Each structure stands twice: as C-alpha cells, then as structure tokens.
Amino acid sequence: MGGRLFLPGAVAGIPYEVVMSYPYLRPDLLVVGGGIVGLAVAREAKLRWSRARVTVLEKEPEVGLHASGRNSGVLHAGFYYSADSLKARFCREGNRRWTEFCLERGLPILRCGKLVVAQGPEELAGLAELKRRGDRNGVVLEEVDEVQAREIDPAARTWERALFSPNTASVDPLEATRALAGECRALGVEIVLGARAWGREERKLLTSSGTFEPGFLINAAGLYADKLAQLYGFGRDFEILPFKGLYLYGTPPRLRPRVHIYPVPKLSRPWLGVHFTVTVRGEVKIGPTATPAFWRENYQGWQNFRLREALEILGTEALLFLRNDFQFREIAWEELRKYLRPVLVRQAAKLVRGTPMDSFRVWGRPGIRAQLVHREHREMVMDFVLEGDGSSLHILNAVSPAFTCAFPFAEYVVDRVEELWRSGAPARFLQGEG
Ligand SMILES: Cc1cc2nc3c(=O)[nH]c(=O)nc-3n(C[C@H](O)[C@H](O)[C@H](O)COP(=O)(O)OP(=O)(O)OC[C@H]3O[C@@H](n4cnc5c(N)ncnc54)[C@H](O)[C@@H]3O)c2cc1C
Numbered sequence: 001m002g003g004r005l006f007l008p009g010a011v012a013g014i015p016y017e018v019v020m021s022y023p024y025l026r027p028d029l030l031v032v033g034g035g036i037v038g039l040a041v042a043r044e045a046k047l048r049w050s051r052a053r054v055t056v057l058e059k060e061p062e063v064g065l066h067a068s069g070r071n072s073g074v075l076h077a078g079f080y081y082s083a084d085s086l087k088a089r090f091c092r093e094g095n096r097r098w099t100e101f102c103l104e105r106g107l108p109i110l111r112c113g114k115l116v117v118a119q120g121p122e123e124l125a126g127l128a129e130l131k132r133r134g135d136r137n138g139v140v141l142e143e144v145d146e147v148q149a150r151e152i153d154p155a156a157r158t159w160e161r162a163l164f165s166p167n168t169a170s171v172d173p174l175e176a177t178r179a180l181a182g183e184c185r186a187l188g189v190e191i192v193l194g195a196r197a198w199g200r201e202e203r204k205l206l207t208s209s210g211t212f213e214p215g216f217l218i219n220a221a222g223l224y225a226d227k228l229a230q231l232y233g234f235g236r237d238f239e240i241l242p243f244k245g246l247y248l249y250g251t252p253p254r255l256r257p258r259v260h261i262y263p264v265p266k267l268s269r270p271w272l273g274v275h276f277t278v279t280v281r282g283e284v285k286i287g288p289t290a291t292p293a294f295w296r297e298n299y300q301g302w303q304n305f306r307l308r309e310a311l312e313i314l315g316t317e318a319l320l321f322l323r324n325d326f327q328f329r330e331i332a333w334e335e336l337r338k339y340l341r342p343v344l345v346r347q348a349a350k351l352v353r354g355t356p357m358d359s360f361r362v363w364g365r366p367g368i369r370a371q372l373v374h375r376e377h378r379e380m381v382m383d384f385v386l387e388g389d390g391s392s393l394h395i396l397n398a399v400s401p402a403f404t405c406a407f408p409f410a411e412y413v414v415d416r417v418e419e420l421w422r423s424g425a426p427a428r429f430l431q432g433e434g
Pocket of ligand 1: 032033034035036037038057058059060063064065066067068069070071072073074075076195196197198220221222223224225228244245246247288366367368369370398399401402403404405
C-alpha cells in the first residue's frame with residue numbers, strides 16, 4: 001500500500017511522501033502517553049491537520065490510569081500562578097474550555113466554587129498576594145470577610161478575611177479523560193494501548209508493540225517523560241521526583257463542606273496544601289499529601305516496583321535530605337507524618353468549624369505528581385517545560401494544574417510543533433523561548 005502522507009509540514013507547503021506497509025507504525029505524529037496532556041495534544045493536532053495520521057501510544061490497557069485519572073478533579077481558576085508563567089497563561093481559559101466541554105457532552109461537573117481561608121493574621125499577606133496574582137491573571141476572585149465566608153459555606157473557618165473563587169469547579173477526571181479519548185478516536189486518532197516505549201534508534205521508537213517510525217514525536221509520558229526525553233538527548237538538566245498524594249474520604253453528618261476549602265499555600269512549593277474537595281458526586285475528601293514516593297508508580301504496597309528505579313530515586317532523595325535542598329528535610333518530615341490518619345485529619349480540621357472529622361476514614365486512590373527537579377539549580381521547577389527539535393518535542397513537568405490547562409496548553413504545544421517543523425533545522429528551545 002502506498003500513499004501520500006499529509007504531515008504537519010504539508011500545512012507549510014512541504015509535502016512528505018512515504019510508502020507504508022503498516023500505516024499505524026508510521027504515523028505523521030506519534031504522541032507517547034495516554035493521559036490528559038497527550039490526548040489533548042493528539043486531538044488538537046488532528047483538528048488542525050485532519051489528514052495527518054496521529055497515533056497515541058499508551059503503555060497501560062486503558063487511558064488515564066496515572067495522574068490524569070487520580071487527581072483531585074478540580075478545575076482551577078488560575079490565581080495561584082505568577083503572571084509570567086505558562087500555568088497562568090492557560091489556567092483561566094482551560095477552566096472555561098473544560099466547563100464548556102463537560103456541559104456540551106453531559107459530563108458531570110460541579111460548579112461549586114472555592115474558599116481560600118486564613119488560619120491566622122500571619123496568613124493575610126499570603127491571601128493578598130493571591131488576590132494580586134488573580135487580578136493580574138484576569139481571574140474573578142472576591143475578597144470576603146469572616147461573616148460572608150460563613151454565608152458561602154457555614155463549615156468554613158477563617159481569620160478575618162478569605163477569598164472566594166466562584167469559577168473553581170469539579171469534574172470526574174477519569175471520566176473526562178475517557179471522554180477525551182473517545183473524541184480523539186472519533187476524529188480518527190489511533191490509540192494504541194498496552195504499548196510501552198522503551199528505546200530509540202535514530203528516528204525509530206522501540207516499543208513493546210513494535211517499532212514506530214513517526215514523522216514527529218511528542219513526549220507526554222508523565223512520570224516517565226524525563227526518561228523518554230533523555231533517549232532523545234533532551235531533559236538532561238532534570239530529573240522527575242515522584243510525590244504521592246493521599247486522600248481521605250468522609251461523610252460528616254453535619255456542616256459538610258459544600259464548596260472546596262483550601263488553606264493559603266506556601267508559594268515556594270508547587271502544591272496547594274491539604275484541603276477539602278467536594279467531588280462531582282457530592283463526596284468530600286481531604287488531601288492530597290505530597291509525600292516523597294520511593295519509585296515512580298509507588299501507589300500501594302510493592303505495586304509497579306522497579307529495583308533500579310527505586311535505587312535511583314532513593315539515592316536522589318537521600319542527597320536532597322542531606323543537603324536539605326529546597327527544604328526537603330522539612331517537606332519529607334511534614335509529609336511522611338500525614339500517612340497517619342490523625343495527623344492528616346488534624347491538619348484539615350483547621351480549615352473548618354464544627355465539621356465532625358471522625359467520619360474521614362476511607363483512604364482513596366492515591367495519585368503521584370511527576371515533579372521536575374533541576375539537578376544543578378537544586379530546586380523544584382515551578383512551571384511547565386518544553387524541549388525539542390525538528391523531530392521531537394518533550395513535555396516535562398506537566399504538574400498541577402496541567403489537567404485544567406489541557407486544551408489551551410495543547411494548542412500551545414501544537415503551535416511549537418508547527419514552528420519546529422517549519423524551521424526544519426534542529427532547534428533546541430525552552431519554555432517561553434519558542
Ligand atoms: C494528587 C494529584 C492531584 C492533582 N490535582 C489536580 C487538580 O485538582 N487539578 C488539576 O488541574 N491538576 C491536578 N493534578 C495534576 C494533573 O493530574 C496532571 O497535571 C495531569 O494529569 C498530567 O497529565 P499527563 O497526561 O501529563 O500525565 P499522566 O496522566 O500521568 O499520563 C502520562 C501517560 O503516559 C504513559 N506512559 C508513561 N511512560 C510511557 C511509556 N514509556 N510508553 C507508553 N506510555 C507511557 C502513562 O502510562 C500515562 O498514562 C493533580 C495531580 C496529582 C498527582
């Protein structure tokens with residue numbers, strides 16, 4: 001079978017012809033990773049280049065089995081992030097696009113809003129900084145006093161002031177990811193499940209389902225994105241460190257939070273602190289923690305244990321602990337204690353007034369953050385990072401709120417692919433320089 005392929009380059013008037021015997025092993029665009037980011041990128045590419053062959057490769061038997069299906073499911077509004085970041089650029093619009101996507105398709109969405117509460121006078125400056133960031137990012141955010149906060153949610157406890165974000169919402173992240181996969185398939189994207197990428201020879205990607213020879217490769221491999229990037233000579237300054245998020249579910253008989261209730265976060269850390277989330281099904285959960293994990297998919301027991309990987313990660317964690325880079329000792333101590341239910345419950349209880357906490361007893365499915373660490377700078381990277389050249393592009397640090405950002409972030413990624421493709425010559429770039 002032979003034929004003319006219409007690669008992204010064809011948009012720029014560069015026809016690309018190959019003879020194919022196994023079309024799906026020779027896609028124009030191969031996206032590694034069937035999480036929300038990979039699927040959103042594949043959808044965007046197919047919408048833009050309808051005649052291109054777009055394939056998504058996923059090592060699991062289903063899409064969304066890692067971070068995308070195991071997160072808090074919160075559509076963030078976009079006020080945490082400094083205005084110059086990609087997170088700020090995409091979050092507000094991402095929230096709007098997910099809301100539209102769910103409403104149009106009848107997917108569950110709870111538009112309950114969120115209160116950020118202060119636990120003492122020392123946190124008021126943090127609240128003011130969030131308000132400043134929200135204003136710069138064009139996010140609707142209301143400053144309320146204690147009485148107004150209680151009117152919004154009688155369960156909330158705050159010190160003098162709080163912030164109310166009316167646009168923060170909840171979705172079912174696994175259902176949303178599956179819906180996006182369905183839409184990709186309907187558009188003609190091939191999703192190959194149970195195919196793990198493990199090696200590379202020139203332009204060929206070696207996988208457990210055969211050798212793929214893509215026109216262009218996009219790496220959206222989440223917890224393994226650094227490893228895949230390194231096969232292509234990228235991501236060398238970085239390493240992914242897994243941080244586990246545990247959740248506790250409860251059904252308090254009275255004063256059950258009806259909006260999300262969050263603390264003022266430490267803005268030096270890329271996570272938001274233990275909070276109350278109301279799910280689309282009306283359940284209430286507290287968490288997530290940010291506990292250093294010992295291997296990348298270290299969800300429970302010895303599940304997905306890999307000795308070499310564990311030794312590598314434990315080695316890095318031991319070094320971070322000794323040097324106390326980015327206050328790792330404090331993080332490890334604070335977070336490991338939250339494995340104890342009473343510690344986690346005590347922390348969450350500070351955000352509410354009169355909510356019986358005894359009922360928070362059922363541990364939910366944990367999720368693991370693929371947090372990027374810069375080896376030389378010895379710090380956690382706060383924003384999304386892209387690196388690539390004329391044949392591949394690597395998405396690193398797709399941490400929260402990458403789920404919320406998925407649609408506009410995917411457009412940005414595909415724009416970068418188009419630029420790289422047009423430039424022809426291998427070009428290395430980092431976030432913001434593209
Ligand atoms: C505890 C927690 C809470 C969070 N809460 C929120 C929230 O409320 N709101 C929000 O916006 N964001 C949240 N996030 C962040 C959000 O979940 C992630 O940013 C997003 O899911 C990242 O999507 P992804 O597609 O990059 O990664 P993933 O969903 O991890 O997808 C990557 C995929 O790549 C596959 N893969 C990996 N290696 C290979 C390989 N070699 N070959 C083939 N396939 C491979 C994996 O199996 C996986 O399916 C949270 C994250 C966590 C962990």
